[in-house]
Amino acid sequence: MTPALSVLDLVPVRTSQTSAQAVAASLALAARADELGYRRYWFAEHHNMPAVASTTPPVLAAAAAARTKSIRVGSGGVMLPNHAPLVVAEQFAALEAIAPGRVDLGIGRAPGSDPVITQLLRMSGTTSDVDRFPDHIRDILALTSPEGAGYRLAGRPDGEDHYGVHATPAATGAPELWLLGSSDYSAQLAAAFGLPYVFANHFSGDGLERALDLYRQNFQPSAHLTAPRTFLTANAVVADTAAEAEERMLPQARMMARLRGGRPLVALETVEQAQDAEGSDRLAAPLIDALRRRWFVGEGAEQRGRLAAFAAAHGVDEIMISPVAGAYAAEPMDAATGRTRTLELLAA
Structure with a gap:
């Protein structure tokens, strides 16, 4: 069976590219x-x-919704401890009003950055309490529903202790909420809440089988979902030739090496820059074989077959591709030539 395909986008920025150009691409x-x-x-x-x-999934998803007709748009994901649950609920309720029936709210509990940025993001106090993550998930589910959420307030002078809150005044639908993670925690929480779940396989494949087993074995049917629902994420670099795919893989491989080695981060190198740098500073060499086994790198037909086998092995009907193909220096700054070709060849 051929799995359905989806896309995860980090909006990569390469050398000399502006944020405006990266977003346009x-x-x-x-x-x-x-x-x-x-x-x-x-x-x-x-x-x-x-x-x-x-940096801001709801803003980017709104822009994507305005430029598309049928594809679902959303977050993969919003790092909930960085934000007040009501703000997240309002943002995605507004998105649902913009693109009814095609909004996903993927939520994670990781910071998404280093400790300094995490502190700046979490200056709002108790909203950033990671231990209250399950409560905040419940709040968002209620706030984005057409019925809204009800809170009890003690000591009201009018004696009324019920206070209703809606993320948007007159909702007719709600975004679909997914829990995301790269550990057992989110798998178990999604199972307990009866929510769809995605393991961050593109980031770290370690623990994939265990997380899926925990989710499926412990799943509790809910008003949101009657049976477990999950898919896989995967990095892909697909080109018209295997040689080109290998070249386009190198910038992202070197970025991964920088992350793992604690080196200063830089804009994504062009293919030519990565090739030149690798000649004297072999950052990616120790990683390439390992990444090639986990990533989907090569020609279209071969990688479509590998993706189908990957989906079948884990019992899913969908794969979310993170297209990590690098760019050659001569390619337009406001286009994602290699990433676009990856999607085209995988969809062929």
């Missing part, structure tokens, strides 16, 4: 994914990273 990519029949298009949340412009 990603929005064009979203429009192309819509034309190709991809199921959903999610934006990640990361902060203060020179190579990543995806």
